[in-house]
Amino acid sequence: MSGSANQRIAIVGGGLAGLAAAVRIAESGMHADLFSLVPVKRSHSVCAQGGINACNDIARQQGYSEYEHFDETIYGGDYLGDQHPVLEMANWAPRIIDLLDRMGVPFNRTSEGFRDLRLFGGSLFKRTHFSGATTGQQLLYALDEQVRRYEAEGLVKKYEFWEFLWPVIDGEGENSRCVGIVAQDLRTMQIRSFRADAVVMATGGPGLVFGKSTNSVMCNGGAASRCYQAGAWYANPEMIQVHPTAIPGADKCRLMSESARGEGGRVWVPRKPGDSRKPSQIPETERWYFLEEKYPKYGNLVPRDIATREIFDVCVNQGMGVGGGNMVYLDLTHKDPEYLTTKLGGIMEIYEKFVGEDPRYTPMKIFPAVHYSMGGLWTTFTKGSYNPETPYGSHKSGTATPIDSEPGRGMAIGATNNAMTNIPGLYAFGEVNFAYHGATRLGANALLSCIFDGLFCGLGVVNYVKDEVTPEHRAENLHASIYDRVVKQEQDKVDRLVQSASQGGSDPQTNPYQIARELGDEMTAACTVVKTHDRLTKCIENLRQLRDRYNRVRLSDDAIWTNQSLSFTRATGDMIILAELIALASLERKESRGSHYRLDFPERDDANFLKTCTGEYDPATGSHRILWREVDTSLVKPRARTYGKVEAAPEKKTIATANA
Amino acid sequence: MTNLSEEKTTPMIAPNTPEPAKSRTVRFRIKRTDGPGKNSRWESFDVPVEPGANVISCLQYIAANPVTIEGKKTTPVVWDSGCLEEVCGACSMVINGRVRQSCSCLIDQYAPNDGDVITLEPMTKFPVIRDLWVDRERLFYHLRKIQAWVPIDGTYSRGPGPREDPEHQQMRYKLSTCMSCGCCLEACPQYTLEEHEEKWDEAFVGAAVLSQARYFNEHETGKRLKSLRLDVLSGPGGVNDCGNAQNCVKVCPKEIPLTESIAAIGRSTTLHSITKFFTGK
Structure with missing residues (x-):
């Protein structure tokens, strides 16, 4: 079988993952319909700042390898990531950078004209490529441009300002397949x-x-929730990343990239609680660089969950x-x-x-904010050629790696089930795919996983459509019903929602914006940095009440043209369902693992929860219903995730502030 | 970290932004239109100013409480927004007569006094969809027309791209931050509303698109399409339509050197035309 000219693939979402998929699918000669809530050039990927990770020639000469990138990602994710896909992703990373470079991304350059590199969290090697502090924007634009080219050629058709409402699934149980939207x-x-x-x-x-x-206004998880309600499994919902450094606003929290620390930024508080002096008047000896003291090896570049908990501890617990x-x-x-303008101009501007x-002259005041979901739709894959008899232990930089970086070591190239959900024909790419980041995502790995999914797993989608969709099962031949x-x-x-507008009333109990606001407050309080049994139990009860209120929700707009409240209200219902699952x-x-910290179970419990x-x-x-699936740890053995922590306290004034 | 008490988990992302000395409101006058071809009307809303408020958070307040200053219940105002940190380009609108991103319009700086009035209108150079939301498809149409991409040989790996001088990279980077927000087009006297797509081929492309042409012409591989781009830009709707008012560069939220780009494209098209005249190519 080789497919027909009428066969089409629907891509929902026009951020990095969706655009990369569109490029790969169109390149193979197949037609793609691309759906997006916003013009794709305005997708949330524009907000990514710091960079994109990949092994590179410099790091390699210092003992780094694709394998170590893989190992860091698994260790950073506290062993919850799918090891085979992560290995494949790390191996492809340098090729992805080369490709983006060819597409014209204005990566920062060294004086000789090579691509510049910076440090990032969870690594001791410079392996992050960047374009100012707006790397996501630059990568998104490069892919947007390539998609525009295929759009002009007629292979990609964009449906911008279209909202995905529901997957169309044909058949039942084992025989079900996704055949449209x-x-x-x-x-x-x-x-x-x-x-x-x-x-x-x-x-x-x-x-x-x-x-x-830190997310954009359209990042409500509605589409993922709808797939979940339609039968797709949702994995590791509890793994929500709270970024340590953001600036709070009335409408959102704005990210201050980890690259600020990668370029030498230092996190500190005055040693004297409540010190009212200006930061510039506080001498070095009276500043507590608590991350550098507690983590002498990684310093300010510990992974985000650790930095966030330490900041939270210093502020909330120790006052x-x-x-x-x-x-x-x-x-x-x-x-x-x-130097700061050249390397970090984008975030300097946002802060200003x-x-x-x-921020070039005054230290920034920052605090943690919800940033990323490691969890997402559950996906599967076909293993590649590397399947050792026993898992490898701790890897030391500069030593021989157990496997080389040839394509196909981690995942089988072109396998039709790569990044496929439990529903055949329904795939999940990018942040909505749970596979890569385990219990914490390392900085500058998100852009990589999005583009990797689109390019690598996109090939499997093409093969699925060509080889596994038999003519009688092709969407074009299915019954309209x-x-x-x-x-x-x-x-x-x-219709139900629009009719609710006629019932009038301004009761906050049934106001969708009020319900959404209370949902956000409740989830932030119960399901972020520190979680407990009692608070979560209360949260689940509160969500039940919100769901009841939502069932009586009333719109304040019954327009049948451009009704934004309708879209917002519909998504609010889907957000509540996803929130219930997260709680x-x-x-x-x-147990406690990565970003998931339970005060009542502070230790990692591999026996029960790996x-x-x-x-x-x-x-x-x-x-x-929650089911627990074994994590395949056949490539790397789990080890304690400490990042070399030592105890430190504000009064220990003698400890050197190492990197001054 | 074992003694964090449960009560303390609540203020996670609500740090101690100091409460304002006394609460105050600002008045929003908003130009509203129910849809294409419909008459517009003005509605006013009083909005209490939260700490850190911007135009977006005020519009969010109005959406939740759509009641005018006359006490009349109305519909939530429709507007376009995305990242809320001035990198996506979605939320451009005309605020007190000047086009800008609404997310970066902070109330405490922009309207510091109790009762200050802020007027919001949709951009006028694009068709209104509803209220403050306009359709900027023409901008993307023109990006397709000038082939705003680097013509690579497929997505499989073929080694790195061309090496680049860091100064050149900085110049290209600046041009690459254009978020297609449309501010430069709104401010341009030569860029006028054109609702009919079949007329877009003749209509002025505007500063943003000219600058993007320069961006791609400056890339080693991107310049393979330079001649095609210059053909388009020396024709109707091209660089000759620019009236040199220089408003574009004044309103660009990313401070892109748009007038330099226009001058560069102007020089290139002139050279291109002379070459074509003498070589016939």
């Missing part, structure tokens, strides 16, 4: 189905479930935050201002614009 034009409000022989979800993360996060509040200094003032102070049923389901939902998984994982937490939804009862 139903979507809505957010301007005309038209709802229609789109036939597709495979569907790629590349819809990003669910930051808005937590109210204010040592700046001015007695929940803030610490992120200090770059010891660096040359011109939104805080009104120049399969699609009409889902269109009707979604039209009924919309339930947080309650059930009775497992993927997988949620399955029962639409009949509206309830969640």
